Amino acid sequence: xxxxxxxxxxxxxxxxxxxxxxxxxxxxxxxxxxxxxxxxxxxxxxxxxxxxxxxxxxxxxxxxxxxxxxxxxxxxxxxxxxxxxxxxxxxxxxxxxxxxxxxxxxxxxxxxxxxxxxxxxxxxxxxxxxxxxxxxxxxxxxxxxxxxxxxxxxxxxxxxxxxxxxxxxxxxxxxxxxxxxxxxxxxxxxxxxxxxxxxxxxxxxxxxxxxxxxxxxxxxxxxxxxxxxxxxxxxxxxxxxxxxxxxxxxxxxxxxxxxxxxxxxxxxxxxxxxxxxxxxxxxxxxxxxxxxxxxxxxxxxxxxxxxxxxxxxxxxxxxxxxxxxxxxxxxxxxxxxxxxxxxxxxxxxxxxxxxxxxxxxxxxxxxxxxxxxxxxxxxxxxxxxxxxxxxxxxxxxxxxxxxxxxxxxxxxxxxxxxxxxxxxxxxxxxxxxxxxxxxxxxxxxxxxxxxxxxxxxxxxxxxxxxxxxxxxxxxxxxxxxxxxxxxxxxxxxxxxxxxxxxxxxx
Amino acid sequence: xxxxxxxxxxxxxxxxxxxxxxxxxxxxxxxxxxxxxxxxxxxxxxxxxxxxxxxxxxxxxxxxxxxxxxxxxxxxxxxxxxxxxxxxxxxxxxxxxxxxxxxxxxxxxxxxxxxxxxxxxxxxxxxxxxxxxxxxxxxxxxxxxxxxxxxxxxxxxxxxxxxxxxxxxxxxxxxxxxxxxxxxxxxxxxxxxxxxxxxxxxxxxxxxxxxxxxxxxxxxxxxxxxxxxxxxxxxxxxxxxxxxxxxxxxxxxxxxxxxxxxxxxxxxxxxxxxxxxxxxxxxxxxxxxxxxxxxxxxxxxxxxxxxxxxxxxxxxxxxxxxxxxxxxxxxxxxxxxxxxxxxxxxxxxxxxxxxxxxxxxxxxxxxxxxxxxxxxxxxxxxxxxxxxxxxxxxxxxxxx
Numbered sequence: 001x002x003x004x005x006x007x008x009x010x011x012x013x014x015x016x017x018x019x020x021x022x023x024x025x026x027x028x029x030x031x032x033x034x035x036x037x038x039x040x041x042x043x044x045x046x047x048x049x050x051x052x053x054x055x056x057x058x059x060x061x062x063x064x065x066x067x068x069x070x071x072x073x074x075x076x077x078x079x080x081x082x083x084x085x086x087x088x089x090x091x092x093x094x095x096x097x098x099x100x101x102x103x104x105x106x107x108x109x110x111x112x113x114x115x116x117x118x119x120x121x122x123x124x125x126x127x128x129x130x131x132x133x134x135x136x137x138x139x140x141x142x143x144x145x146x147x148x149x150x151x152x153x154x155x156x157x158x159x160x161x162x163x164x165x166x167x168x169x170x171x172x173x174x175x176x177x178x179x180x181x182x183x184x185x186x187x188x189x190x191x192x193x194x195x196x197x198x199x200x201x202x203x204x205x206x207x208x209x210x211x212x213x214x215x216x217x218x219x220x221x222x223x224x225x226x227x228x229x230x231x232x233x234x235x236x237x238x239x240x241x242x243x244x245x246x247x248x249x250x251x252x253x254x255x256x257x258x259x260x261x262x263x264x265x266x267x268x269x270x271x272x273x274x275x276x277x278x279x280x281x282x283x284x285x286x287x288x289x290x291x292x293x294x295x296x297x298x299x300x301x302x303x304x305x306x307x308x309x310x311x312x313x314x315x316x317x318x319x320x321x322x323x324x325x326x327x328x329x330x331x332x333x334x335x336x337x338x339x340x341x342x343x344x345x346x347x348x349x350x351x352x353x354x355x356x357x358x359x360x361x362x363x364x365x366x367x368x369x370x371x372x373x374x375x376x377x378x379x380x381x382x383x384x385x386x387x388x389x390x391x392x393x394x395x396x397x398x399x400x401x402x403x404x405x406x407x408x409x410x411x412x413x414x415x416x417x418x419x420x421x422x423x424x425x426x427x428x429x430x431x432x433x434x435x436x437x438x439x440x441x442x443x444x445x446x447x448x449x450x451x452x453x454x455x456x457x458x459x460x461x462x463x464x465x466x467x468x469x470x471x472x473x474x475x476x477x478x479x480x481x482x483x484x485x486x487x488x489x490x491x492x493x494x495x496x497x498x499x500x501x502x503x504x505x506x
Numbered sequence: 507x508x509x510x511x512x513x514x515x516x517x518x519x520x521x522x523x524x525x526x527x528x529x530x531x532x533x534x535x536x537x538x539x540x541x542x543x544x545x546x547x548x549x550x551x552x553x554x555x556x557x558x559x560x561x562x563x564x565x566x567x568x569x570x571x572x573x574x575x576x577x578x579x580x581x582x583x584x585x586x587x588x589x590x591x592x593x594x595x596x597x598x599x600x601x602x603x604x605x606x607x608x609x610x611x612x613x614x615x616x617x618x619x620x621x622x623x624x625x626x627x628x629x630x631x632x633x634x635x636x637x638x639x640x641x642x643x644x645x646x647x648x649x650x651x652x653x654x655x656x657x658x659x660x661x662x663x664x665x666x667x668x669x670x671x672x673x674x675x676x677x678x679x680x681x682x683x684x685x686x687x688x689x690x691x692x693x694x695x696x697x698x699x700x701x702x703x704x705x706x707x708x709x710x711x712x713x714x715x716x717x718x719x720x721x722x723x724x725x726x727x728x729x730x731x732x733x734x735x736x737x738x739x740x741x742x743x744x745x746x747x748x749x750x751x752x753x754x755x756x757x758x759x760x761x762x763x764x765x766x767x768x769x770x771x772x773x774x775x776x777x778x779x780x781x782x783x784x785x786x787x788x789x790x791x792x793x794x795x796x797x798x799x800x801x802x803x804x805x806x807x808x809x810x811x812x813x814x815x816x817x818x819x820x821x822x823x824x825x826x827x828x829x830x831x832x833x834x835x836x837x838x839x840x841x842x843x844x845x846x847x848x849x850x851x852x853x854x855x856x857x858x859x860x861x862x863x864x865x866x867x868x869x870x871x872x873x874x875x876x877x878x879x880x881x882x883x884x885x886x887x888x889x890x891x892x893x894x895x896x897x898x899x900x901x902x903x904x905x906x
Contacts, residue, residue, distance in 0.1 A: 313792060335794040344792065352792055355785035357852055366782055367793040369775040376775050384719055
């Protein structure tokens with residue numbers, strides 16, 4: 001079979017991070033090629049380079065497609081050549097009809113006037129191809145996620161797709177919807193469509209893929225041909241995680257005390273879909289001085305668990321109990337949760353953690369203003385002193401504490417969020433992806449701060465999608481999948497392979 | 507990304523006057539705009555603008571706009587908007603007229619009841635915005651229609667008046683000269699001098715504090731010039747006022763309210779939380795701030811100030827008319843945006859809103875003296891509002 005696509009020596013850097021490092025990736029015409037790797041391995045970045053989201057010139061290396069070197073300036077260019085990407089978060093407009101969505105940006109129109117007959121008729125045809133029986137006029141938010149995924153594929157077909165890229169297409173789908181989708185991809189293959197599929201579900205990869213490429217830390221580890229050699233899940237897992245662990249994690253004397261924080265029988269349903277249970281009967285505990293991790297894939301329900309515990313900031317129909325220091329506490333509002341000694345450091349610091357237009361100082365004191373106020377009036381000297389103290393202690397690099405936080409780097413912003421929560425004086429800190437999107441040096445500083453907290457006898461519950469980080473930092477790791485805890489490993493037992501296999505064999 | 511912080515540090519060290527002026531253009535721009543507009547109208551009206559009687563008039567004419575701008579700034583900083591203030595103002599004026607003229611209630615009782623009515627109106631609107639998350643634009647648009655109608659209904663389409671002198675004094679009264687000189691009014695002069703000294707003292711204190719913390723400092727010449735202009739302008743206005751009838755009561759009300767609200771927004775926990783709410787409501791909520799209650803309170807406060815403005819307005823006209831306050835909300839909102847507040851919330855200052863209101867007020871007054879028709883006046887005011895906002899956005903892009 002001929003080579004359809006070859007990406008040669010692709011290197012892509014972001015400020016402070018090398019996301020892709022000399023990646024080579026080649027896809028043969030008419031195959032299904034799986035791209036696997038941990039979160040942050042560079043899969044999505046590679047696909048964004050391919051589809052022109054990162055235009056020619058912002059990366060190094062060559063894309064050879066159909067025998068020609070390509071220089072895509074944007075998505076429109078790659079789509080014109082038949083390269084269509086379907087993102088993990090669906091890009092459908094919920095209040096428009098299926099047909100309108102399929103032809104969005106590509107309207108069936110003459111001189112700007114849409115022909116609804118042609119739109120609906122062609123949509124009908126495409127829907128039949130993907131096996132959907134819905135009327136083209138149906139509003140998209142009336143159909144389930146699985147069917148929406150099929151609409152996305154119909155949309156891709158409407159653009160004469162040659163190379164279809166699917167980024168975790170089954171992540172949000174039920175078992176039967178996933179099967180239907182994979183069948184469709186196989187059928188498209190029979191019709192000559194080449195596919196690249198990014199997936200964490202190795203059983204699915206094994207089922208459909210002709211070739212498998214593993215990325216790790218922004219580099220290609222291996223490409224294996226599933227038709228010439230049998231590729232076991234074990235083999236893939238070892239490719240995915242087999243990296244040397246150097247001293248990226250500062251040492252800490254481990255000394256766990258009494259149980260400090262306990263959650264029992266926690267259940268949460270989705271705020272909009274009461275039938276979708278997001279957290280199922282989770283129980284956990286954290287001892288004084290302990291750093292406990294929660295491992296899992298994106299969408300496993302870890303953030304939802306943390307935010308629902310912290311003042312019911314997520315979900316509804318929440319049941320279960322929370323105890324701090326052996327006493328059951330009320331965490332039904334954020335203020336009460338803070339009062340009970342909890343702090344939640346969000347994974348999304350820009351959206352949920354910081355007031356970007358305000359200064360470092362004003363962000364640091366925000367969660368505990370009464371501590372720097374008398375009778376409701378702020379003591380500004382004290383406030384500045386507090387901010388200065390944290391600036392020194394956390395090594396926040398900023399010209400002054402009066403600088404707007406939006407001018408700080410990601411790592412320094414994260415330190416501001418941490419300072420805010422330390423100033424609130426918590427006993428238990430829930431850290432949600434505390435090192436996401438920050439460079440290696442800042443990560444090391446954050447790890448040191450976590451170790452200091454544990455030395456002070458605080459309890460730390462740490463959610464992370466980077467498994468090495470959990471293994472390097474935690475005394476104990478809970479593994480979460482599809483809303484439930486599927487395993488608990490001590491530091492001695494835990495390995496990336498064991499965590500991965502708990503997740504994929506669930 | 508770490509290079510951004512160090513770049514900024516290096517930049518701050520080498521920054522000169524011009525750069526300082528560039529980054530603080532907005533603060534100076536507003537002040538200079540007001541001065542330039544006053545100078546312009548002073549020239550084209552042959553000195554009528556700054557005659558003592560006209561200055562007094564300027565304060566009286568704009569008092570209710572400024573009073574409402576204080577509340578509107580807080581609502582807008584909190585990330586909302588209130589379109590109903592003009593109608594609420596008119597309604598409360600009508601209520602006062604009916605209570606005093608038709609029911610014969612005492613002035614003091616009427617004032618308290620009217621302020622209470624304003625608070626209730628604010629609470630009723632704020633409830634839907636804060637706790638039901640209905641967009642404030644819609645809730646207060648409904649409020650605008652409701653209270654326009656309610657004024658008509660209350661007054662049965664008639665003008666009701668006149669008011670007793672004690673009620674009129676709310677607006678058109680003057681503080682008598684305690685020293686008995688009267689021309690010039692020594693009390694007014696004394697208050698003016700004390701106020702100017704207080705402004706200078708606070709400026710110096712802030713400067714000393716900034717220096718202690720090593721914050722980028724305003725060049726000394728700028729500081730001196732800016733304060734000299736402010737002090738000079740204040741003393742000039744006070745002198746003019748003192749040669750007419752002294753300090754209008756409403757100027758005292760306005761001054762006190764401005765100081766109270768500036769303090770509230772800049773120095774208190776409550777104020778800080780309102781800025782956080784408008785800047786990032788989700789982050790504020792996750793920091794344990796009761797964001798709903800806070801948004802609710804901004805509307806309660808707005809209702810209170812709209813009611814106060816309604817009383818002042820009715821007292822000034824000495825009658826309540828069904829048309830009072832029509833379209834006034836737009837002047838108030840324009841003043842707040844000219845004063846530098848951001849539509850998306852979290853940004854804006856009380857002093858900015860007050861200066862913004864004066865810019866609008868001086869333009870209204872100056873153009874009326876010149877005999878420019880209402881048609882042109884509206885167009886010019888609209889363009890000034892647009893220019894102010896474009897200036898803001900341009901500045902932000904240049905910095906970003």
